[in-house]
Amino acid sequence: MTTSGSEQLLRGAGLRVTRPRTAVxxxxxxxxxxxxxxxxxxxxxxxxEVSHQAVYDSLAALTEAGLVRRIQxxxxxxxxESRINDNHHHVxxxxxxxxADVDCAVGHAPCLTASDDSGFRIDxxxxxxxxxxxxxxxxxxxx
Amino acid sequence: MTTSGSEQLLRGAGLRVTRPRTAVxxxxxxxxxxxxxxxxxxxxxxxxEVSHQAVYDSLAALTEAGLVRRIQxxxxxxxxESRINDNHHHVxxxxxxxxADVDCAVGHAPCLTASDDSGFRIDxxxxxxxxxxxxxxxxxxxx
DNA sequence: CGCGTTTTCTTGAACGAGTCAAGAAAACGC
DNA sequence: GCGTTTTCTTGACTCGTTCAAGAAAACGCG
Numbered sequence: 122m123t124t125s126g127s128e129q130l131l132r133g134a135g136l137r138v139t140r141p142r143t144a145v146x147x148x149x150x151x152x153x154x155x156x157x158x159x160x161x162x163x164x165x166x167x168x169x170e171v172s173h174q175a176v177y178d179s180l181a182a183l184t185e186a187g188l189v190r191r192i193q194x195x196x197x198x199x200x201x202e203s204r205i206n207d208n209h210h211h212v213x214x215x216x217x218x219x220x221a222d223v224d225c226a227v228g229h230a231p232c233l234t235a236s237d238d239s240g241f242r243i244d245x246x247x248x249x250x251x252x253x254x255x256x257x258x259x260x261x262x263x264x
Numbered sequence: 265m266t267t268s269g270s271e272q273l274l275r276g277a278g279l280r281v282t283r284p285r286t287a288v289x290x291x292x293x294x295x296x297x298x299x300x301x302x303x304x305x306x307x308x309x310x311x312x313e314v315s316h317q318a319v320y321d322s323l324a325a326l327t328e329a330g331l332v333r334r335i336q337x338x339x340x341x342x343x344x345e346s347r348i349n350d351n352h353h354h355v356x357x358x359x360x361x362x363x364a365d366v367d368c369a370v371g372h373a374p375c376l377t378a379s380d381d382s383g384f385r386i387d388x389x390x391x392x393x394x395x396x397x398x399x400x401x402x403x404x405x406x407x
Numbered sequence: 408c409g410c411g412t413t414t415t416c417t418t419g420a421a422c423g424a425g426t427c428a429a430g431a432a433a434a435c436g437c
Numbered sequence: 438g439c440g441t442t443t444t445c446t447t448g449a450c451t452c453g454t455t456c457a458a459g460a461a462a463a464c465g466c467g
Binding site: 280281282283299300301316317320341342 | 456464
Binding site for chain 3: 138158174
């Protein structure tokens with residue numbers, strides 16, 4: 122993802138193009154599932170003076186515009202990713218918190234339809250698989 | 265759920281039986297999906313002097329023992345429920361945060377198997393449906 | 408029942424992700 | 438360029454949750 126590509130995305134979404142925003146969007150592309158603090162760090166490598174608030178604001182604007190997606194498994198801080206609109210899910214390591222992408226199990230439908238929606242108008246189904254990543258799984262098996 | 269029933273559950277799980285714990289367990293049974301502050305309030309109706317820390321500790325012990333389940337949709341504080349071990353999921357209102365139970369879509373299997381687990385050893389699949397509850401849906405349709 | 412050990416509870420401080428607010432600076436349409 | 442609108446900087450602050458130390462309660466055992 123080049124900065125000019127990010128610029129295109131921002132304009133396309135009707136957002137003003139600012140240096141913090143392009144840098145944040147670049148960072149989310151570069152580091153999928155990064156938390157806000159990591160994103161602040163990545164942004165500051167190219168733009169040392171950005172305030173944390175600018176990053177928070179940018180992430181909120183980008184999320185609102187649908188350019189990034191915010192995920193937040195229980196017990197984790199907010200994380201962001203740029204893979205959007207493809208109905209993928211996540212697997213989270215209970216031990217170290219690592220996150221990996223998972224495509225929807227059976228095509229796209231089954232997880233999206235509740236058996237009884239209690240009258241709710243459902244627009245999204247979010248699936249989080251919990252378990253252990255390969256490294257933690259190996260580590261715990263060895264003792 | 266009577267207090268003596270809660271006592272049974274605690275003993276069965278190998279936990280010491282204390283007044284805060286039975287009260288917390290009762291409260292979680294009485295108010296499904298309640299957050300910690302609501303549980304503190306409910307517990308204090310019968311036990312006015314409990315500290316908030318005792319409630320936090322009790323909830324942690326009960327969660328650890330598998331007597332209650334902790335859920336925490338993005339943007340929400342921690343919530344607890346006593347319906348456990350039946351693989352049910354939740355639907356959350358984007359507008360007011362209301363939560364309702366949802367049985368798993370197709371029997372029990374489909375949501376539990378990732379198509380590609382990236383080497384993770386998965387032990388649970390958590391599904392959160394996002395949408396609007398009947399009340400908020402009606403309210404937003406009217407304007 | 409009483410005792411000692413272990414766990415839990417009380418009290419109060421602290422942490423940290425995230426938010427709020429006011430003014431300065433930057434973006435963008437004209 | 439210019440003016441309006443949005444965004445960014447700075448810094449304080451909120452609030453759910455956790456940490457820590459000592460007091461109190463639970464429970465196994467004699």
